[in-house]
Amino acid sequence: MAEVDLNYASVVFKNKHPAPEAKKEEETVYDEVKVQNETTEQTADTNAGLLPDKKTIGRLRHYQRLACCLGILCVILLLGIIAVCVFFVLSQDGDGGQLVKELKQNQTTLLTAIYDLKKVRDKLSSDIEILKRNNDSLNLQLGNLILNFTVSEIKVANLTAQNQQLRNNFTEQITNMETNWINLNVSRAQWSVDAYCPDVNKETQCRPCQNGWELNEASCYAYNNPDLAKRKTWEEAREDCRGKGSDLAVAHNQQQKDAISGYSKGSNGYWIGLRVEDGRWKWIDGSELADNSWIGDPTVGHCAISFQSKGWESVSCGEKQQWICQKSAFSV
Template sequence: MSLNFSDKKEEETVYDEVKVKNELIEQTDDTKDEKANNRDGHFRQLACCLGILCVVLLLAIIGVCVYITAFNHTSEQNQLKENLTILQAVNLNLTNINNKLNSTVNNLTVQLDNLNKSYTALESNNTDLIAENQKLKTQNQKLKTQNQQLETQMKNLTDMLQDMETERNELNVSRAQWSIDQYCPIDKAVRQCKSCQVGWLQDQSSCYVILDVRPPNQKTWDEAQADCKERNSELAVINNRQEKAYIRGRSWNRTGISGYWIGLRVVDGKWTWVDGSDLTEISWIQPETPTEGHCAISVPTNIPNNGLKSVNCSDRNAWICEKKALRLFELKG
């Protein structure tokens, strides 16, 4: 805009100069010099305006450069901020990953410690197992030796059993013969069989032997029971009043006897017969209360009681044995 003003002013100056030349052709030299000076001033003003324009353009260019530089700097700063944000996020992820890795490493370290402990325990167990295996081998060798010894003993026992079987067979034959002689004695060259052997009394399905032994040959309850077993019998078991009356009625044939052992004693606080049954008629015995270490005797009929008496099993008395009578069948032609 300053340039247009200068051009217009220059045109006005030229116009004035032409007008002055036409009106004042005859001016003096001094007037010409003044005009020349005025013209030089105008040229200097024009040069000054051009310089100012150049300065303004230069400043504009510098401002544009500064703006471009500032813009680039702002873009770079924003980019740096974005990069910083990204790097911070990456750093956070890496930190999380590092924490997870540290936790995993710690867990693996704990697991490794546990594995080392387990390995140590297994090594100890393995050592114990090796020692135990060695002991088992030693024991196995001992067992083999014992087995051989047992096989030898078994062979000896087998031989003994065979010998005992032979003896048993011979004994059975002898016992059979003895039974025949006892139950079927020969009377006047004739063998006659009976339900009870010689010296035994029969009542219904039982045979009794009354051993009215006087002192000092009397026995305790255990000794009397052992004697009955040797006779293939046991101390008498009384099942009913009739049997009790039968035994009492056929005893007491000799003096010096205060009672006869029968198969009744106190077991676990109860009166129990030798066949395992309990005494049902408690009123039969006096006193009725069971006392450990006591056994029963049959007392004489002239004593006013119910027939049985509780005494110490270590006392000595006579005894009565009982066994089943032999069943005889008549052969019909």
């Protein structure tokens, strides 16, 4: 494209017939008149008839702008065609096609990851809502617990006061019981003195056994032989002896056995403090029978009765029999 030289000149039009009142010549100046001239020397006489008018100058400018726009569009179109060709080539063969595939795969992976993240986000939102509800429920429970704890503290305080009152009452009862026990011991001591040391003919005579009890060595024996209707089982007989401050008779040696048998009067047997426990003959004091030849083999649910002539026999503890009580003699 040839270079165009733009020359700008000032054109002056002179009025040959000025108005009478004007003393100066009018001048009209036109700027920026485009002329195409390869020479730099212009004179007023040679170029006066070759200068273009305003309309021609505007058309020249319009064509110039249109040519520039068309050139720019051609360049843009050429670049687009080149880019499409490059993309097509890269997408069909070689590393470019593989790159496009990888990009597509990465795009799919990213879309899948985005979908998974959305699901995770939705799940987290749901969990947050559940946690909020659980938090509200826990706050309510905490409030109830605090209320219950306050009520419990009040109850504990009341129970502490009641406990203190009970302790005071219990201490008072213990004191009263101790006093009563002392009085009872004094009464029992006095009763023992009265029972073992009766006043006979205004003279106090102390004996090792009470009236109705037989002395043998260091023990006193009471032989209870009521009528048939008033006889007792082994347990009932033992309760009767305990009520008298004694227990059923016990023999740990031959002399004690002979003493028990000697006082077993009559043809009926007498309960003694021997029964079967854990498959063995045992006395009521927890000791075992010293000589198994004194009675037959142990039978569950059996107790021993004593005869004066037949020795000892094993019978059911539920039978009604007479009984012998034993207690320590009073030491004068």
